[in-house]
Amino acid sequence: MTHVIQNPILRGFNPDPSIVRVGDDYYIATSTFEWFPGIQLHHSKDLVNWRLAGHVLTRTSQLDMRGMDNSEGIYAPALTYADGQFWVCFSNVHSCRGGNWMATPCFVVTAENIEGPWSEPISIGNYGFDPSLFHDDDGKKYMVNMVWDGRQKKNFFGGIVVQEFDVEAQSLIGKPHNVFKGTKLGCTEGPQILKKEGYYYLITAEGGTSRDHAVTVCRSKNILGPYEVHPENPILTTRFQENAPLERAGHGFFVETQNGEWYLSHLCSRRIPNPEGYQFIPDYDNGYSILGRESAIQKAHWQEGWPYVTSGRIPALEVEAPDLQPHPWPSKPNRDNFESTTLAVDYQTLREPADESWLSLTERPGYLRLKGRHYLSSRYEQSMLARRFQAFYCTVETKLEFAPETPYEMAGLCAYYSRNGHYFLKMSADDDGNRLLQIAGNINDVYGEYSEEVFIGDADSVFLRLELDRQWYRFSYSLDGQTWQPIGAPLNSTPLSDEGGPDIFRFTGSFAALFSADIRGQKQAADFAYFEYIEHQAKQ
DSSP: OOOEESSSSBBSSSSSEEEEETTTTEEEEEOOOOSSHHHHEEEEEEOOOOOOEEEESSSSSTOOOOOOOOEEEEEEEEEEEEEEEEEEEEEEESTTTTSSTOOOOEEEEEEESOOOOOOOOOEESOOOOOOOEEOTTSSSSSEEEEEEESSSSOOOOEEEEEEEEEETEEEEEEEEEEEEOEEEOOOOEEEEEEETTTEEEEEEHHHHHHHTTTEEEEEEEETTTTOOOOOOOOOOOOOTOOOOOEEEEEEEEEEETTTTTTTEEEEOOOBBTTTTOBOOOOOOOOOOOTOOEEEEEEEEEETTEEETTTTTOOOOOOOOSSOOOOOOOOOSEEEEOOOSSSSOTOEEEEEEEEOOOTSSSSTTSEEEEEEEBTTTTTTSSOOEEEEEOOEEEEEEEEEEOOOOOSSSSSEEEEEETTEEEEEEEEEEEOTTTOEEEEEEEEEEEEEEOSSSOEOOOOOOEEEEEEEETTTTTEEEEESSSSSSSEEEEEEETTSSSSSSSSSSSOOOOOEEEEEETTTTTTOOOOEEEEHHHHHHHHOO
16 A cells, blocks of 8 residues: 555644654644744654654743734744754744734744753844744854835835854854845745755745745855746645645745655645535635644655656645655544643643643642633633644533632633634633533624523533534533533634634634633632543544
8 A cells, every 4th residue: 555645744723834854753843823832843754644742932931922912922933953953943923913013033942852951042133033044064054034124115025034143152143135035926934945966945935824825946056146936936836726625835845855755844724624525615715724724745856956846836635655664653542631740742821831820730630720810812811721623523522620609700611713713611600609601702802602501500510512513613511421411502613713803814723722710810720620632534
């Protein structure tokens, strides 16, 4: 049987893949935006099977995102290996995001082991939001970045800048050089450099990260240019391809296997499939990628000094795998019973690391304890533990033990995209202390209550379930874990997507989350006995 890469290789919210090979191991770094810890790291030995190996930014000293809004934070990390260590460049975008002069501080961190520990960040300028580091064979290193130009009558995407980086001085030195203004596609970003047979190949993302996204290539004999453009740019795109099963393809980089085969990693997204199966609605620019942007790999080859995608410009779902020994990873259990004193690698929190002051696996062994803080629409102090939705058909379940006495105490199960894009099945109480269940949420900055109050007597524990069925979320509950009752009507999943809101800067993905809030500021604790996540091929 032919060994096949099944795309996307990194499902769910995993955009902007930066790939590198070190010996027999392959690694990809992806963006995390406002989610903590920052920058996901994925590991493979065959380019087919991937595992989440860890994260780069695990401490507040490396990453401070307090108060950041939706889709701010970590943009487009670039992963490289040189001098016996890993290097990751990243930007922490905040403040004036999307404005004429937005704040884009950029940094580099290093580690001898991919799983860390990673160093404290070193500043590499504030030019733009997609920095990378190129390690030349003469020992010199160069920062490569896009330039954000806020002047009137100028293109915000002002080109690609290259500047030498002095490792000893831990600073940029010399003069910055704007080496490439981009092609007619515009929105030139995501630059990384590959050197091969005397040429410097500058690979960029162009066309914006939506329907016109693309991978473009240019080359030069000198790192500072001039650069000539690939004769058949873009080499990868789904622009104007209504029936492409992988859309928004762009932001790519190349990797060579041990056996001399070449592959291109890139981001992509998938629309909600039709009920008949893995079919896509042929309605260009009118789909919803509720799982967010994902990562894929295409086979590549070289011809007359230029790289090409072997299957053509449109990315394929199935790709010929390299001539490497298959290396599957052990499967993960569907249920986390919170028996460990450390969180599983799949979980993330919002804007800050998990801390014993609000999240504990030890205060009540065998339970996750979340101490209530702000409500979901806040940019601060969210007591939330979340994992990505990675399939169009999923079931999430938990058991909550909680004793609310007022409407200002609440905890439960959440479908979350952003602080203005979420649904939440909560256990709470009315003004008289009667315990109840209700679905609430916020869609496009409008708070809503999506079910009637369901009173549950003096019950201090309840089972909660969330099902994702393509376009619909469905909540249900049980008081005994056996008999389940639906609550509320099915809720549209499309507002919880990149395309589902009025804010054009939506770059993340949907999560299933456990959550607790105490508006009084008393940090009332909610205990969760387990978190179960099961994917289905179709609705069960």
